[in-house]
Amino acid sequence: MVLSANPGLDQISIIESPDMGDYLSSIPIIDLSSSSSPETIVQACKEFGFFKVINHGVSIDLVEKLEAEAVKFFAMPQSEKDKSGPSNPFGYGSKKIGRKGDVGWLEYLLIATNAEPFSESSIAFLRDSSSSSFSSALYDYISSMRKLNCQVLELMADGLQLEQRDTMSKLVQGSECDEIFRLNHYPLCPLPHEGFNGGLTGFGEHTDLHLISLLRSNSTSGLQIALSDGRWVLVPSDPEAFFINIGDSLQVLTNGRFRSVKHRVVANNLESRVSMIYFGGPPLAQRIAPLPELMEEGEQSLYKSFTWGEYKEAAYKTMLAAYRLEPFQL
Structure with missing residues (x-):
């Protein structure tokens, strides 16, 4: 499927950049090699819903290899990229985000990576022998992300003093888990007027659905x-x-103790940006509800119990900026 049309510049909103203040330095940096990381992670999840990890053990060469392959793909002629157009909903897309009319100054690849060797991703170029280097780099990267995903979730469990440290990580392991990988490219964009401090919306404000x-x-x-x-x-x-x-599902599992962070991306006219995002989700039939061992005496659940599949389907019917947990609150 090829996108029939892309939104024009006048349909993409602009974002005024916030002032660069001292508060930027307060964004938590977590050293995964430190024995204090479980406590600092929990603090970051409660205050920000966001943190940066260093000493993560992922090879930078591996990361740069996949980024180079992505850059090569996005530099291809538009007609070639369109051959990998979206299909339920995986593949290549440009400007349009989701089903409800959200737009942004970006192009992307959305890949379902839970079915190895990614045969269910519906992306033509990954099935082409000429792009075996892309597929190989993707496989190695996803393997590292699975390990890092579980490591972070287990450190969170340690910080929350859960009896079983795999209480949350086991939800995102196994062949039935709902795993998605996203490559975003934000090309250089025109400024709306001279002296403007900001840029076009690359990806509009939203929270992530996963843990x-x-x-x-x-x-x-x-x-x-x-x-x-x-x-x-x-x-x-x-x-x-x-x-x-931190995503919506983890906010529910912790009964609101962890905050699902709202975030967005602004494109600019100086440099293009490439980002790679790994989402490790549970099986579609997995029920999501506050963990009983976290609940204090007399504490009431803030959310209805729901399956991961139910939440995904409901969320995809909304705009990006919507508070998608609202229908599931008690």
Whole structure:
């Protein structure tokens, strides 16, 4: 399927950049080699719903190899990229995000990676022998992300003092788990007028649906997160680190103790940006509800119990910026 038309510039909103203030330095940096990481992770999840991890053990050469393959793909002629157009909903897309009319200054690849060797991803170029280097780099990267995803979730369990440290990580392991990988490219964009401090919306404000998402970007900044007081904060890029977003499902599992962070991306006219995001989700039939061992005496659940499949389907019917947990609150 090829996109029949793309939105024009006048349909993509602009974002004024927030001031670069001292509060940027308060974004947590978690050293995964430190014995204190479980406690600092829990603190970051409660205050920000967001943190950066260093000493993560993922080979930078592996990361850069996949990024190089992505750059080569996005540099292909548009007619070639369109051959890998979206199919339920995986594949290549441009400007249009989701089913409800959200748009942004980006192009992307959305890949279902839970079926190895990614045969169910519905992306023509991955089935082409000429792109075996892309498929190989993707396989190695996803393997590393699975390990990092479980490691972070188990450190969270340690920090929450759960009896079983795999209480959450086991939800995202196994062949039935719902695993998605996203490559985003934000090309250089025109400024609306001279002297404007900001850029076009690359990816509109939203929260992620999964437990956590693992983000890596190149050296170009553009990511912004919302603080609890509503202020938007610019996140300086660090291509050697990974950024972790807390998602809606983990907010529910912790009965609101962890905050699902609202975030967005702004494109600019100086440098293009490439980001790679891994989402490890549970099986579609997995029920999501607050963990009983976290609940204190007399504490009431803030959310209805639902399956991961039910939540995904409901969320995909909304706009990006919608508070998608609202129908599931008690």
